[in-house]
Amino acid sequence: MLKYLNTSITFLITLLCSSNLVAQEKFEKESRIKRQDVPSNAVQFIDSLVLKNRVKWFLEEGLERKSIEAKFKNKKKRYSIEFDTLGNVEDVEIEINWKELRTQLKDSIYFRLKKDCLKHKIVKVQIQFSGNQPDLLSKLKTTETIPNLTTKYEVIVKCSSKNSVDLFEYLFSDAGQPLSISKIIFKNSSHLEY
Amino acid sequence: MNTKKSAIIIIIVCLQFLNTVSAQNTYQFGALPSLNLNRKLKKDWSINTKIESRQLLQSGEFNGNADKVYKYVLTDFSLISAKKVGLNSRIAGGYLIRFREGKLVHRFIQQYIIVQRLNAFRLAHRFLGDQTFSTNEKPEFRFRYRITSEIPLNGESVDSGEFYLKINNEYLNSFQDADYDLEIRLVPLLGYDINDNIKIELGLDYRVNSFLNNNTRHSFWTSLNFFVEI
Numbered sequence: 001m002l003k004y005l006n007t008s009i010t011f012l013i014t015l016l017c018s019s020n021l022v023a024q025e026k027f028e029k030e031s032r033i034k035r036q037d038v039p040s041n042a043v044q045f046i047d048s049l050v051l052k053n054r055v056k057w058f059l060e061e062g063l064e065r066k067s068i069e070a071k072f073k074n075k076k077k078r079y080s081i082e083f084d085t086l087g088n089v090e091d092v093e094i095e096i097n098w099k100e101l102r103t104q105l106k107d108s109i110y111f112r113l114k115k116d117c118l119k120h121k122i123v124k125v126q127i128q129f130s131g132n133q134p135d136l137l138s139k140l141k142t143t144e145t146i147p148n149l150t151t152k153y154e155v156i157v158k159c160s161s162k163n164s165v166d167l168f169e170y171l172f173s174d175a176g177q178p179l180s181i182s183k184i185i186f187k188n189s190s191h192l193e194y
Numbered sequence: 195m196n197t198k199k200s201a202i203i204i205i206i207v208c209l210q211f212l213n214t215v216s217a218q219n220t221y222q223f224g225a226l227p228s229l230n231l232n233r234k235l236k237k238d239w240s241i242n243t244k245i246e247s248r249q250l251l252q253s254g255e256f257n258g259n260a261d262k263v264y265k266y267v268l269t270d271f272s273l274i275s276a277k278k279v280g281l282n283s284r285i286a287g288g289y290l291i292r293f294r295e296g297k298l299v300h301r302f303i304q305q306y307i308i309v310q311r312l313n314a315f316r317l318a319h320r321f322l323g324d325q326t327f328s329t330n331e332k333p334e335f336r337f338r339y340r341i342t343s344e345i346p347l348n349g350e351s352v353d354s355g356e357f358y359l360k361i362n363n364e365y366l367n368s369f370q371d372a373d374y375d376l377e378i379r380l381v382p383l384l385g386y387d388i389n390d391n392i393k394i395e396l397g398l399d400y401r402v403n404s405f406l407n408n409n410t411r412h413s414f415w416t417s418l419n420f421f422v423e424i
Contacts, residue, residue, distance in 0.1 A: 029353040030350060031349040058350070163237065163238075164278075187351060188232075188391075188423060189316065189318065190230065190421055193276075193284065194274070
């Protein structure tokens with residue numbers, strides 16, 4: 001009973017807090033950069049993980065800010081670690097399976113998607129941790145829960161509406177509350193079609 | 195399919211082509227510039243118009259005589275309208291008119307395209323049917339499949355001011371009267387994204403056909419493509 005009450009409250013909060021969220025369009029330009037062009041703080045952070053796989057470095061340029069991203073695979077999972085341009089770690093994203101989410105969280109996300117889309121399909125889920133550098137480093141080295149970290153979920157969803165099918169990036173809080181919605185704008189593909 | 199598998203397939207196809215080139219066969223060499231204009235319309239519709247011209251610079255037999263006289267061959271004008279039918283797919287249909295040696299050739303085109311966005315590159319599959327009619331030849335019906343990969347040379351996607359590698363591989367099944375022929379095309383191109391609305395590509399358009407009836411013809415066209423969003 002308590003479980004259902006909890007879920008209902010989450011749904012209600014989700015509904016009340018998110019009704020004004022409007023999808024923004026997402027523009028990002030990313031380009032590959034060499035390890036030697038990455039701030040030393042960021043390189044040291046990645047080196048301290050002692051990874052077996054290759055790390056790819058990218059410069060991401062959004063409309064308002066730039067960041068540096070390290071991408072790699074570790075234990076069959078894709079990792080993406082974002083740094084500011086000075087090399088301070090900002091967040092860690094790990095690609096996970098939809099099934100790995102807590103039932104209550106899945107219900108909240110599902111509830112929101114059902115409201116927004118006639119039909120939807122979850123394409124990708126990433127768990128996102130943000131906090132201070134030692135805590136993020138600990139999170140990357142162990143599977144244990146680190147209490148001071150903020151956890152969010154980035155969900156890429158194929159969403160069918162009455163007139164079109166589009167891809168959206170939703171960001172949910174740990175409680176399943178939607179924080180932002182971005183419509184992913186595809187790059188032109190006419191040179192691949194004709 | 196990962197990059198390694200794609201590379202293996204490309205190498206196998208190249209080896210096959212090299213094998214056929216070594217036989218006593220004919221070839222053509224020339225230029226194939228094209229201009230593509232695309233416009234997005236309302237309600238997921240779009241329109242593409244293309245002008246393509248073919249110029250012959252040299253032809254002949256491998257290990258035989260070569261004709262090095264420049265010859266203008268043909269010009270194609272096409273108009274295709276397309277409708278997005280899924281997140282990554284589009285159906286399209288249109289008409290092409292060909293001006294060749296003072297005669298007109300008419301072609302009707304239907305196509306279905308899926309563009310896959312993978313982690314480090316894009317892959318497009320094109321299924322195309324066309325019907326060609328002219329006064330001096332019997333109608334020709336073709337069923338074509340083309341796979342195109344776009345590999346960014348900087349980062350995980352092609353942004354403005356960046357180069358990319360584009361590789362087309364197409365298989366064309368042609369039925370004309372009682373004859374069947376298979377043409378294979380391999381087109382490696384180096385592309386440059388000037389801004390999100392203009393792209394330039396330069397490369398080689400290699401075509402091989404008539405190899406099923408031991409009369410293999412190889413065509414090597416220098417391809418220069420402009421893609422403009424208007």
